Amino acid sequence: MKNVFIRVSVFNIIYFSIGAVIIYISGLSLYLLVPLAAVILFWARYSYRMNIEALKKEDLLRIEGREGAVIEEINPYGIVKIGNEYWKAYSEKIIPKGKIVKVIRIEGLTLIVGVENDNR
Secondary structure: OHHHHHHHHHHHHHHHHHHHHHHHHHOOOHHHHHHHHHHHHHHHHHHHHHHHHHHHHHHHHOOOOOEEEEEEOEOOEEEEEEOOEEEEEEOOOOEOOOOEEEEEEEEOOEEEEEEOOOOO
């Protein structure tokens, strides 16, 4: 989270500086810097929040390593439920309905799964 704050702050300082130079070169009043600073401050706050929300969602999208239940027998393709989502799944082995599987990797919209433990 600290890296996001630093990145957003640096970009906003750059934006402010470019805006100040444009105002100075164009001969406009320096009183325009106050509204420009307010806009940059608003943008900094907004972009920081959006970056934080994106980072939180990124963790939710990491599906490798998660476990799910087989809804439709995998032979070699089937359906698994992970969380509240249904996914097309592939496995080299036949996996019966109801078995718990672990996501090995994702290829496109298909999960490559395996049985984590045969004792389940």
